[in-house]
Amino acid sequence: MGREVDRRGAFEELFATHYWAVRGYVQRRSPAEAVEDVMAETFLVAWRRLDSLGDDPLPWLFGVARRVMANAQRAERRRGALAERLRDLVGGQASPWEPPAGMSDELAVAMVKLSPQEREALLLVAWEGLDGARAARAVGCTPAAFRARLHRARRHVVAALADPAIAPESSIAGGSP
């Protein structure tokens, strides 16, 4: 009984510490209506593996969530209007990944053209803020392999951005009356 209480306590601490970070990860990659189910499935796996989690379980939790989402997507592929348009732009290839609304069309096309592994490498760094070693744990590869994957992804995106937009330059002006 005491061991069960300890386990519950450890799990609740894990949950409270990492729930929002994992939820953000899932929200960025999954339809809103699927988030709760993915989170429940992810943390159920965490409960089962609770005794083998290391000091830094967040990358591992991202990896579990990614696999849960992949399973869900295999069951129900959701495509929106932008994905349809992008599919046309990239030559009719279907992509299960939908770019966020705030992403420029040029970058969205470049991202859609990436392999899922390359895209996830970029997103783990840009959106989740993971360094190479932690991101490698999240996707289950070596740091060296992750660095190579990230390098390839960046190179492909740069190549695809054929005509980059010029960011508006800041200027200084007199104050308003």
Added chain:
Amino acid sequence: MTTEERVIAEIAEANPVPDAAPSSAQDRAEAERVLQRVLADAGSAPPPRRSRPLLGILAPVLSLLVVVVVAAVILRTGGSSTSGERGTSRLSITLRAEPTPQTPRITKGAMSREIALMRRRLATLGHGFTVQQAGATGIVVTGPASRDSERARVTRLVAVSAQLLFYDWEVNVLTPNGKTAAAQLAAQSRSAISVSQGGRYGAGGLGAGGMSLYDAVKLASKQAPLPLSETQSRKGPSYYLFGAPGSAACAAVAKIDGAAHQQSEGQHCLINGPDSSLTDLYSGLPAGVTKADGHMLRVPQGTVVLQAANPSASVQIQPGSPDAEFFVLRDHVALFGSEITNPLPSTDSTGQPDVQFGFNGKGQAAFERVTKAVSHRGANVSVAGAEFNQHFAVALDGQLLTVPQIDFHQYPDGIIGARGADITGGLNPQSARDLATELRYGALPLAVTVVR
């Protein structure tokens, strides 16, 4: 120059959920439902009834608990801890971030900026310092300093605001040949135009004629020392110690600093510095590295090295990153941060985010003088259909914050400062708030309290 940070920055800007913290009661209720589902599916004993959702109760407690646990782990794994074996005991400072009137909510983004700025400051002390978030509001700083004076210095660096500096950009920034951009614009020098007119991220940003830290410091070290004047930001020289590409010293530095500070192949690495004395420079070198392993460069009084502006508010490029770029400037400050007043985020007449601020008497006179000079220069160098608006640089903690241009058509005789000034363009609402906060406090978006 690599394009890593540019690509990452653009993707980060499009993050559909930039702040994953709970924003509503529904979010918290969802978390509670998920927890109950997991416990039920796991076959755990039914949870005790609670009058409040679990996370609502646990969050503050766990937050503090995590601070203590992380601090304990770091202390335990930090080497000699308090024992002082071999004279290399480590310090650990636990801080708690607190909201300010300008940053009323502690968000993930605010914590990220806070920690990035602390790391940038600690980088000036050399290597081996770590700054880690612990829980929602905790920050733990560890590093190789044992004496009380060193602890005080570290505490001051991570908890005290810094001074803002404003420069006439083209008159002060040097191109690789050691001449100012302004001196070469009339001849339409390619490197001068690149530094003056900028690239994808504008003047003073990435891809705008900046160089590696080693190249920048090397160029700066070749400048003649200038007599001390009240327009300089720094008194005396500053010293840097670099390791040769591929050297054992660089390997030792990379091992300490980890992937974030690894140098590109073929580039010198920064072993220590900048420091104001050689004694400081040669103290606290990585284990196994001596001063003989490095190449010391001395930047004389009157010249400064500034890191290029970050490509966006959400992307902080560390000085040790292979993607970091630097500019060399003559240290002739036009306006100090203490001479501006009441910076606020706002919107311009077209509804675009901007930052407005005023001046005290001395600041107003200085602002009018420098903007007049900048504007006249813009008109003078814009000939034969080529328009080269000139710029005004804002720097903080050794890095450019923004380098806005002054439209010489709109302000042919500079900007009258009586009604203050607006920095506009290239800002979103969040980055405008950040810039206003940095202008106001010179630094940290959140207040910090030393817990222990």
